[in-house]
Amino acid sequence: MTFEIPIENNPGKIVEVTIGATADQGGTRSRVVTVGGNTALPFHFFEGRHPHRPVVAMEVFDKTPAKYPDSLREYYQDVLDKPGEMARRCVADFGAEMVSVRLEGTHPEKGNRSAEEAVEVVKDVLAAVEVPLIITGHSHFEKNNEVMKKVCEATAGENCLINYVETNNYKTIAAACLAYHHTLVAQTPIDVNLAKQLNILLGDMNFPHDRLVMDPLTGALGYGLEYSYSIMERIRNDGLAGDRMLAFPMLITPGAECAKVKEARAVEKDYPQWGDEKRRGAYWEIATAMSLLIAGADLLIMDHPRAVEAVRKQIAEIYHSNEEGGHGALRT
Amino acid sequence: MALSGLDIFKLLPKTNCGDCGVPTCMAFAMKIAQKKAELSSCPHASEEAKAALGAASEPPVRLVKIGAGNGPEVGGETVLFRHEKTFFHPTGIGLEIRTSQGEDKILDDVRELEGYRAERVGEVLKADLFFISHDSAEKAAFLRAVSLAKANSTKGLVIDCPDEEALKEGLELLRNDRPAIYLRRPLTERDIEMAKTSGASLVITASSPQDLADQTEKARQSGLTNLILNCQGNGLGGAIQNNAILRRSALKKSFKPFGFPLFIRIADADGFESLAASAALLCKYASIIILPRFDKALLYTLFTLRQNIYTDPQKPIQVDPRIYAIGDPTPDSPVFVTTNFSLTYFIVSGEIENSGTSAHLVVCDTEGQSVLTAWAGGKFVPEKIAKFIKDIKLEEKVKTRKIVIPGFVAQISGELEEKLPGWEVIVGCQEAADIPSFVKSVNLV
Structure with a gap:
């Protein structure tokens, strides 16, 4: 029987979004990062274009998260409270393509650090590494708005990825991104329609499409991953089918989500069937990241160096097979 | 591909004789389409109609069972994306055993995997298969490995043996065990013969979809139906794309x-x-995954992923309704109450843990619905919550008389207090993420 590859030509295309700015572009980064541009499902090279690989960022903090797991301390213990040095290690030793600066310590209940202190942390990291930055805030609207406004202003022209705005609190931060030329993450809680609605609201503010990334919220493996997985698959399918309000690159956060779960901490002595806890911490992040890459993730914020290494290696291998001019499936 | 009611109607005699028990042929066709009736109820159906309906009712992806006892049933899928319906038959996960590894190592691996069991949200997680690969020169080593796996395990066996004599003897040892034969090279008439006489399934290996289609067609035409497809691509990217192409071709x-x-x-x-x-x-559609090494942490991670991906999106995973100890609670620690939707449970218990407080978490039976849905559906309402709290004898188990309910059901607090004399009902936060700040701001002791 003659076999023909069943090609699906999608009318839609995921928006290409560039983060970071070089000296020519008004920033100080040595390189920029571009995600999106796909015209087919993830890794379906046989039926569409995939001009940019998914990008792996790693995360540093203004304040060490409570219950930071030992499986990560092993790699960062001496630099956990030195975000600049930690960022340098992530990039130079662990292969981070971007760095996320998490400003959780400015939350009124988690340290209440000032906006000025946050700006210092971000500047420290900007000076330490040459890759584009993600600035990650928190859910306390009032304080987060104040901090993000200051950080946007202090990093004007760098085209950072400002992470995040939500439906009930987007105007202030989106306006700051417009004023100081940054890119923005629109976060919604695991729901296609809410995601679309927030993108439309941002569109109403004339927020440019090519500066928008969606975060449909990551559930860690075993903690709601299946919801994130299916919502992301639906968003990507709809985006490719031509729904322009869903055709944005997607951000996921396997690092922060997996660092919170019991499986990242519990030791083998107490849970013999769960196996070696050092490897398990990385495994949990890998499984979360790889499955959500299949569902459509374009940008990943990760924590565990071994997980980053394995995921980047697989992404490179998958794309390499494409770049060599086709893979087995096309040689019918 | 399923036929519509109208398609089926065209194949019927259109006499409205009623012999099938349904007044009209159209109504009968509709029932067949909904799988509420079968064509065999119509005594006048033509051979043509039977053939057409038979082909249409053939599953788009065949279900294949490997092994006699605890071996997995794999395949049988009907959708490309789990949100379209669900994935039905979880990936069979197995371990590769190589005959060159020596008897001791083989026996260790067989026993380790056979004994591996873990539990997660009420489900037992375990492996399904062994893949025995003959990579030494000794026929005896292969037969010994097969015997060891058979004697020490109840799992399904897939055997890979380039030595035909050894393979035949191995199949003889597995006469009633429904193994699968893995073919390293293109299918031959002898393979087909061997599969027929032994009752084994065949894993057909090919280097491209066209090559695979040619081999599979040959096997199908000789009457074999228990086939498994192994299309070797170029690395992980090739494997993902091949699987997508094969499954899409079958379903669409x-x-x-x-x-x-x-x-x-x-x-x-x-x-x-x-x-x-x-x-x-x-x-991406692997029905069987064979792992190269035994690694508990890896198995537990992969089993959890399998559980997540193969969960029916319309039937949420539930946790057991009971009292859960979060942290190290004493009888004076506060009581939180929530629903038994697994995600709700995981998030609430996680955030209580993050808050640094120890607490008793009472998980009510809401048939796996989340807080607002369960409330709207009458499953998370004062009388049911109060009854559950009495049934589990909470009053005897804790000294505290403060109970925290989710902020989204603040409106039930008064009625719940009436139904639970002696208890103070405290309205908690709406979002689980706010539990750490909630416990700081409210006196719960």
Whole structure:
């Protein structure tokens, strides 16, 4: 029987979004990062274009998260409270393509650090590494708005990825991104329609499409991953089918989500069937990241160096097979 | 491809005789389409109608069972994306055993995997298969490995043996065990004969979809139906794309040669890479995944992913309704109450843990619905919550008389207090993420 590859030509295309700015572009980064541009499902090279690989960022903090797991301390213990040095290690030793600066310590209940202190942390990291930055805030609207406004202003022209705005609190931060030329993450809680609605609201503010990334919220493996997985698959399918309000690159956060779960901490002595806890911490992040890459993730914020290494290696291998001019499936 | 009621109507006699028990042929056709009636109820159906309906009712991806007892049933899928309906038959996960590894190592691996069991949200997680690969020169080593696996395990066996004599003797040892034969090279008449006489399934290996289609067609035409497809691509990218192409052809184009379960053997690498490849392919249609090494942490991770991906999106995973100890609670620690939707449970228990407080978490039976849905559906309402609290004898188990309810059901607090005399009902926060600040701001002791 003659076999023909069943090609699906999608009318839609995921928006290409560039983060970071070089000296020519008004920033100080040595390189920029571009995600999106796909015209087919993830890794379906046989039926569409995939001009940019998914990008792996790693995360540093203004304040060490409570219950930071030992499986990560092993790699960062001496630099956990030195975000600049930690960022340098992530990039130079662990292969981070971007760095996320998490400003959780400015939350009124988690340290209440000032906006000025946050700006210092971000500047420290900007000076330490040459890759584009993600600035990650928190859910306390009032304080987060104040901090993000200051950080946007202090990093004007760098085209950072400002992470995040939500439906009930987007105007202030989106306006700051417009004023100081940054890119923005629109976060919604695991729901296609809410995601679309927030993108439309941002569109109403004339927020440019090519500066928008969606975060449909990551559930860690075993903690709601299946919801994130299916919502992301639906968003990507709809985006490719031509729904322009869903055709944005997607951000996921396997690092922060997996660092919170019991499986990242519990030791083998107490849970013999769960196996070696050092490897398990990385495994949990890998499984979360790889499955959500299949569902459509374009940008990943990760924590565990071994997980980053394995995921980047697989992404490179998958794309390499494409770049060599086709893979087995096309040689019918 | 399923036929519509109208398609079926066209195949019927259109006499409205009523002999099938349904007044009109149209109504009968509709019932067949909804799978509420079968064509065999119509005594006047033509051979043509029977053939057409028979072909249409053939599953688009065949369900294949490997092993007699605890072996898995794989394949049988009907959708490309789990949100379209659900994935039905969880990926069979197995371990590769190589005959060159020696008897001691083989026996260790067989016993380790056979004994591996873990539990997660009420489900037992365990492996399904052994893949016995004959990579030594000794026929005896292969037969010994087969005997060891058979004697020490209840799992399904897939055997890979280039030595035909040894394979025949191995199949003889597994006469009633429904093994699968893995073919390293293109299918021959002798393979077909062997599969027929032994009752074994065949794993057909090919280097491209066209090659695979040719081989599978040959097997199908000789009457074999228990086939498994192993289309070797160029690395992980090739495997993902091949699986997508094969499964799409079967489901969307009714391309029969690809209507079978898909086989993946993970190359030997460090655990991190093996897991990354396994995780991606588990999502993209692998019906069987063979792992190169026994690694408990990897198995537990992959089993959890399998549980997540193969959960029916319309039937949420539930946790057991009971009292859960979060942290190290004393009888004076506060009581939180929530629903038994697994995600709700995980998030609430996680955030209580993050808050640094120890507490008793009372998980009510809401049939797996989340707080607002359960409240709207009458499953998370004062009388039911109060009854559950009495049934589990909470009053005897704790000294505290303060109970925290989710902020989204603040409106039930008064009525719940009436139904629970002696208890103070405290309205908690709406979002679980706010539990850490909630416990700081409210006196719960």
